[in-house]
Amino acid sequence: MKNVAIVGGTGYGALELIRFIEGHDYLKLTQIISQSQEGHLLEEMYPHLATYIDAPLEAFDFIKIRDKIDIVFFATPAGVTKEMLPQFLDSPIQCIDLSGDLRLSNPSDYEKWYGGKPASQNLLDNAVYGLSEIYPNEIQGAHICSNPGCYSTASLLGMIPAVQNDLIDTSSIIIDGKTGVSGAGRKTSIMTHFSETNENVKPYKIGKHQHIPEIEQYLSKEANQSVVINMTTHLIPMTRGLLCTMYGRLNQSINVQEVHEIYQKFYQSHPFVRVRNLESYPATKEVYGSNYCDIGVYIDERTRQLVVISAIDNLVKGAAGQAIQNANLMNGWPVDLGLRQIPVFP
Ligand SMILES: NC(=O)C1=CN([C@@H]2O[C@H](COP(=O)(O)OP(=O)(O)OC[C@H]3O[C@@H](n4cnc5c(N)ncnc54)[C@H](OP(=O)(O)O)[C@@H]3O)[C@@H](O)[C@H]2O)C=CC1
Numbered sequence: 001m002k003n004v005a006i007v008g009g010t011g012y013g014a015l016e017l018i019r020f021i022e023g024h025d026y027l028k029l030t031q032i033i034s035q036s037q038e039g040h041l042l043e044e045m046y047p048h049l050a051t052y053i054d055a056p057l058e059a060f061d062f063i064k065i066r067d068k069i070d071i072v073f074f075a076t077p078a079g080v081t082k083e084m085l086p087q088f089l090d091s092p093i094q095c096i097d098l099s100g101d102l103r104l105s106n107p108s109d110y111e112k113w114y115g116g117k118p119a120s121q122n123l124l125d126n127a128v129y130g131l132s133e134i135y136p137n138e139i140q141g142a143h144i145c146s147n148p149g150c151y152s153t154a155s156l157l158g159m160i161p162a163v164q165n166d167l168i169d170t171s172s173i174i175i176d177g178k179t180g181v182s183g184a185g186r187k188t189s190i191m192t193h194f195s196e197t198n199e200n201v202k203p204y205k206i207g208k209h210q211h212i213p214e215i216e217q218y219l220s221k222e223a224n225q226s227v228v229i230n231m232t233t234h235l236i237p238m239t240r241g242l243l244c245t246m247y248g249r250l251n252q253s254i255n256v257q258e259v260h261e262i263y264q265k266f267y268q269s270h271p272f273v274r275v276r277n278l279e280s281y282p283a284t285k286e287v288y289g290s291n292y293c294d295i296g297v298y299i300d301e302r303t304r305q306l307v308v309i310s311a312i313d314n315l316v317k318g319a320a321g322q323a324i325q326n327a328n329l330m331n332g333w334p335v336d337l338g339l340r341q342i343p344v345f346p
């Protein structure tokens, strides 16, 4: 049994971590850390947790963590772990960061896309990128794991089989992304205000989304050449869910059956990526509350475009679920431990 702490205890990512840790055979939730609600019970804010958590929220105290915790999940906004994590470098505690602080290997990319000073090079060098299905060997035994962004997870799982198999012209990739409001976390804002989100679809962060350089970094790595993408993200009136429709121009004569077979083979040993049958395409409700990424493929014969559709729950495969999956990999446990829930439907 490993003792677990969560930092950022009152946020949405933390709530999902709690849900999965409760059902995990080898993880014991020992400490929930909150900078804003120290001393309070989580059920005061979240009555749905009544009877589950009886210990009060605690302030961050490295010494206390060092003495009793084996794994820390950081469900904090960008800007926090680059300051907090250096003190963990010399300890055996495994750290999993849900934020964007350690995802970009080039510090100048962080300054450009996130703003502010990047994490130290030492910290970046010590972190592995936690895209579970693609980098399981690097994640196994890792000390610090940087969990991917939600759009990055859906996009990379959707496009890596195509670029690794050289199916498309990598300069032609377009990603059309859509997400629900929980992607913005619990804090209130005009952006996610009910009356401005309900019955509305709005593009946001056009050309500026912080996941663009992350997707380019890992598509470039897998394609063995520099890849740039176009991605536009949209906020839609739902609570959870994220769907990316991706386009790339085919660079060879190949039919949809062959592409489908490539995708099926690519993910055959990965229980959380479900490649849909031909002519079946994923929807966010079909993965709601689960750690699945569902992928559908199509070829538009008129335009010779490969179309890949990828759906996840932003809070699960896009955040807390993948973080638990990474904890499983880091510790050599079955990858689906604590994550076997069927999606909630309807
Ligand atoms: N929501 C999503 O779908 C996804 C989120 N992520 C990332 O996961 C992380 C957590 O997201 P989410 O839970 O949705 O966000 P929330 O805003 O819901 O929660 C973040 C929590 O972090 C704590 N916090 C806020 N500011 C600070 C600070 N300056 N120092 C320390 N702690 C702070 C607060 O908890 P407290 O006051 O209790 O400490 C806050 O509730 C973020 O980096 C986010 O970008 C990644 C993928 C998807």
Ligand SMILES: CC(=O)N[C@@H](CCC(=O)OP(=O)(O)O)C(=O)O
Binding pocket: 078, 098, 099, 100, 149, 150, 151, 179, 180, 181, 182, 183, 184, 210, 211, 233, 235
């Ligand atoms: C609706 C909304 O705002 N969604 C967020 C989701 C990204 C996220 O939370 O990821 P990181 O901050 O960890 O990169 C966004 O698009 O920025």
